[in-house]
Amino acid sequence: MNSSRNRRPTIIDVAERAGVSKSTAARALAGSGNINDETRERVLRAAAATGYERNHLAVGMRSGRSGMLGLVIPDITNPFWGEVARGAQDRAAESGASLLVFSSDWDAAKEATHIGTLRRARVDGAIINPVADNFDDHHRFGLPFVFIGSSAERFADISSVGSDITQAVRLGMDHLVSKGHSAPSFIVGPKSRLARARFLRAVHEHCVERDIDPGILAMEDGEYTVEGGREAMRRLLERPHVGHVCVFAANDMMALGAMMAVREAGLNCPADVSIIGFDGIPSGEFAWPGLTTIAKPGREIGVRAVEQLFDEIEHRPEHGRIYMPCRLIERGSLADLSVPAPKRVAAG
Template sequence: MRKRRPTIIDVAERAGVSKSTAARALAGAESILDETRERVLAAAKAVGYERNHLAVGMRSGRSGMLGLVIPDITNPFWADVARGALDRAAEADVSLLVFSSDWDPAKEESHLRALRRARVDGAIVNPVSDALDDLDKFGLPFVLIGSSAERFADVSSVGSDITQAVELGLDHLVSKGHHAPTLIVGPKSRLARTRFLNAVQRHSIKRDVDPAQLIVEDGEYTLEGGRLAMLRLLDRPRLGHICVFAANDMMAIGAMMAVRERGLRCPEDVSILGFDGIPSGAFTFPGLTTIAKPGRDIGARAVESLFDEIEGRPEHGRVYMPCRLIDRASLADLSREPRKLAG
């Protein structure tokens, strides 16, 4: 025989209070004495009571659920963003529905429709398309993450400080004697590519280096994209050591695969710097030196910003999260050697 589900009446009886007092204590009402609240919470735990969030939502107009749409759940960076958002939502006793658009605008739109049907209280979105013209289509409070968000100055958004990150990476390369790195970047359709290259250009000009001399190879933001881009670079005529700064760690690890495929060594023949800080970079051989984005912090901060949006306290601006260097073994130190152009 199925056991009866505990009710608020069971909690009230065990705590020795009225049903209304028990309900207000569990709802966090400020008028309840701390001693009474603790007694009610202990009673709820003892009888195994769980609040009916659907009923609470019907009374409050809130569902207690948020949505998160990221472009690639298989990419460890985006998985880390999702984990940060999940943890922060759980702290607030809120559920988070996570969707992966797989870089497909049609899937993204389908996920947004699903979130509206689920009556989530708000959504965090990394738009697949950089041409996100109709922000009102969300029809609910939202916060943007990722590169596309910077185009919308009047919308709350959270993301990495790409300029700071690129300069951090280039300064480290210069300290190792790599003054003109080759760049592996994303597709021309992505705003992230433009931001990355703009930061490189500004840094180069400050150091009196002509940005036009830097070799740039496009690729997809995947292992295979980085591998193919690196193979194309290795097919070019070159002189001396090659240094590569990849726009994400997946591409950097793919580049390492291509180096081995051609019978070369990293970092003896080719130095590689990544960007993201995904955990797998610690287990490559050699370990991948990278600029780590604060993925988990971005997810948590985006949830906090979304809470403000829901409560009518919008930030309406960009929150830039600083990145940090993780120095491993994928960069050769040429600083004591005569300066050569990297290709």
């Protein structure tokens, strides 16, 4: 049995096949500028033919870089965070980097464990959506990092990127008013989450500008999940109400759960209950009726976060918050009450 068939090809195998020295082959594969194009092409063909792959661990030990980045998001099952991860992965790959993705499940202890794992893996830097809003011990990370998400706004001295929540909520509220829904109900996140406060602050400002008392608006909170929205909608429907019900949910998962609760109550969306979501996840398009929503730029957030992280790694950061604008996606889950219903004429 030929044992050479079972061993990993080395740089010596590449050099012999290309007819160059070991050092020339190494420089060509590293992208060195002092290698002519013909030689570089010959070495690359030899590497492909032999199946050679560079030892990135060894390269990283010499350069101080691993070529790996970390991403810690709160809920990998939420399609919005999947979009963020996809954008980050694509941008990292463009620069030859790999991305390690962890989900904290909204658990601060898990988040701390994941950050420790990334540090031990010697990643070049990490992108983190801090689930703990009192994230004051970030100096312990020991690696370059940027923040994403609403909690990041508290840290002006740290590079971060996220949706413009104020712009997004105003966009949604203005659209509701244009459709005749001036005093909607709300399904929001847990009281412990800063995202909830950001959302409600924008709602309050909008109401004050339109001379609406925010205290009259019905509100239920819950987890940012389908079941959280479903239970919150059930509680809203149990409240006394007259006429049409309109609900603004703080994320699309909640909105989809609310639509389920409406059907379970024997009601119709949007004839009896209008619902608007927040995030712009793809599944909203396939709901019936389609979910009207304020779409966050998830993929673009991932891209910009990686670009910010590269700046941190290269020691050229411009600390501050990047606010990404959101957009309205109008589908069928909102009734238009701005147009009077046609009068029915009794047959003579």
